[in-house]
Amino acid sequence: MMNWTRRHSLIAGVGLILITNVVVLLGVAYNKSGTPESVLKLSQRELQVPYGGREGADNSGMSLRLIARSTGPFSMGASGEEDSDGWFGKEKLAELGFDVSAPADTEQGRAYYQKQHSRQVFIVLEFNGRAYQHAVEVARKMEAAELNKKQPTTLAREQTMSSRLFIVDAGVSREALRAKYPDTTQYSIVRGQVRAMVYTHNNQAMLIGYVNQRGAENINVPFTFRSVFEPMQRTVQENGYSASNSGSPSFEAAIAFGKRLEPWMVAATAK
Structure with missing residues (x-):
C-alpha cells in the first residue's frame, strides 16, 4: 500500500x-x-459600481451591481399608497409550491410561514415596461402632494435616477415564463429563491412572497470595456455611492443572459 x-x-x-x-x-x-436567451440594454441607473469601488482592493477585476426593484407592499411610497401592481400574493405562492392553508391573521399562522423554507424558482426581470411606468405614475401623484411642502423631487428622481428594472413574476417553468414574456429585449429570466411571509398593513394581515436571493446580482466588466466605467468608479470613490446613478457620467451596456441564465457584458459605450 x-x-x-x-x-x-x-x-x-x-x-x-x-x-x-x-x-x-x-x-x-x-x-x-449559441444565441443569448435575452439581451437587455441597461444604463448607470440599473448597473452600479459597488460602494468604495476598487479602492484598496485587487485591481485585476471590476464588477457592477445589477439593481432590480420589486413591486407590491414593499414598494409603498412616502404617501403610504400601496402599489396596486403587486403580484406576489397567496395565489402566486401556491403556484410556486408553498402550502398556504394556514390563516395569516394568527400567531400560529405567522410562525408557520416563517418556518417554511425558501424555494428555488425562475424570476422574470422587466426593463422599462409596465412596472416602471406604474412607478412613474405613483411618483407623479406623490410629487403633486409634495408641492405644498416645497419638495418637488420625487418625479425627477424616478425619471432620471431610479432603476427601470423590475422583478415582475416568478414560476417553476422557465419555458412557461418565456412563453408569457416573449420579448427578449425587455424581459430576462434568472434563477432565484423566494420565501413566504405575513405582511400587516392598516391592521390587515396578508400572505405575500418576496425574493430573498436572486441570480445575476453582479456583472463582471471585461477588460475591453473597463475604460467606459472607470470615470464612474472614480466618481463613486470621491462622492459616495449615491453618485453612481446620478446621471453623470453615463453609459449604455448590453447585458446578455445565456443558456444557464447567467449574465455577461457584450457591449458598453459612454454617453
Whole structure:
C-alpha cells in the first residue's frame, strides 16, 4: 500500500483545483454558446459600481451591481399608497409550491410561514415596461402632494435616477415564463429563491412572497470595456455611492443572459 505523503496531498489539491477550474470554464462556455436567451440594454441607473469601488482592493477585476426593484407592499411610497401592481400574493405562492392553508391573521399562522423554507424558482426581470411606468405614475401623484411642502423631487428622481428594472413574476417553468414574456429585449429570466411571509398593513394581515436571493446580482466588466466605467468608479470613490446613478457620467451596456441564465457584458459605450 502506498504511503500518503505531503507531496501526494499537494498533488491531489492542485488536481482538484484544476478540475474545478475546468468545470467552471466549461460552464461559462456553455452559457455563452449559441444565441443569448435575452439581451437587455441597461444604463448607470440599473448597473452600479459597488460602494468604495476598487479602492484598496485587487485591481485585476471590476464588477457592477445589477439593481432590480420589486413591486407590491414593499414598494409603498412616502404617501403610504400601496402599489396596486403587486403580484406576489397567496395565489402566486401556491403556484410556486408553498402550502398556504394556514390563516395569516394568527400567531400560529405567522410562525408557520416563517418556518417554511425558501424555494428555488425562475424570476422574470422587466426593463422599462409596465412596472416602471406604474412607478412613474405613483411618483407623479406623490410629487403633486409634495408641492405644498416645497419638495418637488420625487418625479425627477424616478425619471432620471431610479432603476427601470423590475422583478415582475416568478414560476417553476422557465419555458412557461418565456412563453408569457416573449420579448427578449425587455424581459430576462434568472434563477432565484423566494420565501413566504405575513405582511400587516392598516391592521390587515396578508400572505405575500418576496425574493430573498436572486441570480445575476453582479456583472463582471471585461477588460475591453473597463475604460467606459472607470470615470464612474472614480466618481463613486470621491462622492459616495449615491453618485453612481446620478446621471453623470453615463453609459449604455448590453447585458446578455445565456443558456444557464447567467449574465455577461457584450457591449458598453459612454454617453
